Amino acid sequence: METKDASQQIIQKRANRYGQKDTNKVWDFFCSVKLAVVIILIMVVACILGTVILQEKTLDEYTARYGYGLATFFRITQLSNVFYSYWFSFLLVLLCANLICCTIKRWRNTFLQTGFILTHLSLVLILIGGVVKFQLGVKGGVNVYEGKSVDYFLTQMINRQGKLDYVKKDLPFSIALDDFILEKNEPKFQLVSYVKSKDRQKVLDVKLGKRQRVPGSEYGVTIKDYIPDAELQQEPINTSDKPENPAIFVRLMGSENVAAEGWLLAHDRNYYEDRKQNLRIEYIWLPSQTELDKAISSLETGHAKLSVAIAGQGLSQDYSLELNKVFKFEGTEYSIRMLQYVLNYGDKRPLNEQPSDNPAVQVEINGPEGAETRWVFEKFPDWDKMHPAKYKNVKLTCSGIASIYTAKNTIRIFQSPEGKQVIVYIKDNRVVETMPWELGKKYTIAGTGNQITIANYFPSFDFKKEVIKKSDTVGTPAIYVEVDGPSGKADDWLFSNNQYATWYTDNNLALVYESTGESIKHFTSKLRIVENGQTVAEKIIRVNDPLKHRGYVIYQSSYDPEAGNFSGLQIVKDPGIPVVYSGFGALCFGVIFIFYIKPFLRKNKKRGGGTIK
Structure with a gap:
């Protein structure tokens, strides 16, 4: 019996020794500096890949850029969204565990090691905050119209099929837009010259009375007059x-x-x-x-018809406008088929909305050399003479299309x-x-x-044109320009809202007086946060001055550029921010302790001869 008990004790001791040995291996693994170096190197490579590879794109975009094989590989390995991938978060957690273990292993229970503990703790907190942000944080946007409210926002995501999708996220409160204010800077305008023969564009100074030579040309431009808010009045006259x-x-x-x-x-x-x-x-x-x-x-007697004549043979025939019916031109090798007709060639609207400005019919001619399709215009019977045709001897005209x-x-x-x-x-x-x-x-x-x-x-109808000043404030400015060039002097008013260029008499120099673009000074939104029908917070937000409520940050991000009726809001919730800020706070206190408090305490220790732990 004693021998048996002794054997069991030996076996138990060996098992405890092996368990302790295995535990020490796991502990040493997490305390290893080599592990930290390997993790950091992998994260550096991941960051490089996240920079080189386009992030958060659709499968189609990756396929077009990298090919289907690489695109599928990126999607499976989450290299298309590195910083929000599960394996990147795992690396952050592993590095965090490594830091904690290294800190515990090297910690001596003395007061002078407070700075060491704080700096390591700060890194741990920053890493934890990053993991929380990547896995639990959300960011999206929503447009809110004046006088309306929303209780959700939309986030973008790439679904399992690699397609861009939008996910609706509910808010625990409503955001009401009471007012949207758009402030603009005073508009600016420029005079642009273009010389066609040189294919050269140049911005000229807008200065009254100053003659400016257009670079690389024989033209001179002088601004004779300026009206800050001009209007062109046109009075019909008989000339x-x-x-x-x-x-x-x-x-x-x-x-x-x-x-x-x-x-x-x-x-x-x-x-x-x-x-x-x-x-x-x-x-x-x-x-x-x-x-x-x-x-x-x-x-009353007229009707739509297509007339066909063969040059040099004295043959002609009229056909009624019946679509898709094949007409055989008797005595010839030709047949005619009318495909479609329009009241205004080039107009894509339905027939009942087209004016009869340019009636035309599309005709298919079949002959010895195959088929030829051609448009025949009622008001331009000689159009085909100016354009190449397979059957040049076949003359086509039409009439009465507008009466259809x-x-x-x-x-x-x-x-x-x-x-x-x-x-x-x-x-x-x-x-x-x-x-x-x-x-x-x-x-x-x-x-x-x-x-x-x-x-x-x-x-003889024409317009008598007169430019008048509407007001002294800048509205639709206009300048009166005189140009001297190879064809003598010419002058005209240039309006800033004219979308077309004004050409000099030789059609080689063009001038455009235009706005340099919309200049927005500020855009702000007056928001209210509503919970259970009660206003719990309100603020006028602008760019870089958001509204914060219950962990959500509401930024002013965009606006309706046309009518200014809605405000574009960006909504962010990042639960890792407090953790990260705590980490930076611990880092600051740790650095202060290491560089200021610790040397001070050591000096006092030497002077007093005491010990500080």
Whole structure:
């Protein structure tokens, strides 16, 4: 029995020795300086990778930049979001444990080691704060409109599929925007010159009376006048009795008041449309009475058609405008198919919203050399002569396309230089009434309750332009510029709100007077924090002056650049901040103790001969 007990004691002692040996190995591992060096080196490499590799991008962006293989590897290893990855946080925790163990192992229980303890404790706290921030901190944004409130914000994240997604985070309170204030600096403007032959742009001084030579050119620019807030007034005038630019002033009367009025120009904007009444008024100037009579007589009999002729063979044929129907040109090897038609070429709106400014039909020609597609323009019958075509001997023209679609109520005001003037009322594509018109007389549009008056007529319409000052404050400034160059002197007003350049007479020098850009001085938001229907905090926030409440920090980050109706807020919650600040505080006290208090205590010890622990 004694032998057996002795054997058990020996076995127990050996087990305790091995357990203690294993425990010592774990302790030595965490107290190892080598471990700290290895962790720090890995973290340095991780920081470099986090700098070199784009962070927090979508899988598609990584695939486009690095290829699908690397993109997938980055996503799996979290190298696409290094500083918020779990393994980076694990390294921080491991380094923190290493510091704690090293501190305990090297700690001698003396008062003079307080600085040593504080500096090591500060590093531990800073690391813990970093882990807390990376794993528990949130950051996002939200737009709040004036007079409204929100109780959430949105954060960006990359989901498991590598796509950018937004996550809604609820707030334990509401943020109300009572007012948004946008303060602007006084606007600044610049005069920019551009010489086309040199392809050179230069900003000139905006100084009255100073002649400036445009660099690298023969042009000189002098600013003769300046108005801080200018307006261009245009008064319609008649410049000649010759019909060079005919125009009429039309007044449309409703049941009681004037429904619409304005100038219609024969060679420019020659129509007015009222979509609510499905009414269209057109002004048509024809060069002779014969053509005017022909146009009126063909209103009911005319129809849309495509005319095809073969040059040199005397063959021609007219086809009705039937889309996608194949027409065989008898006696030839050609066939014709009309694909589509438009009332205003280049206009992407639906047909019922297009003005009949440039009617055209798209035609497909099939012949010995295959298919050719070409646009045929009603108002430009010779367009194909100026553009390459496969079948140059095939001549195409079209007419009557505009008559395919008209408003339910259409009024056409015809006029010719011989003095014939006719109003034609068309309802549902049928002529209802035709009557001659005179200036100043009212004409009733049957069945509509409207009356029309041609109040004035200018044979040669133009504008008399005058620049006036609206106020003395800077609003829409304008400068009066004189340019002298190879073609002599030229002058004009340049407005800061004009989006087009003003060209010198030789079309080689362009000048633009423009704003240098929006200059925002401050943008601030008056916010209230509301909990359970009660206001618990309020503040006017601006950039770098946020509102803090219950661990959340609300920053002014952006605003509505167009209407200024909403404020863009950035919302941050970082529970690791207090820990990090505590770490920096401990670091400061530790450094002070090491460099000031500890030497002072040692001096006193030597003088007094005592001991300090």
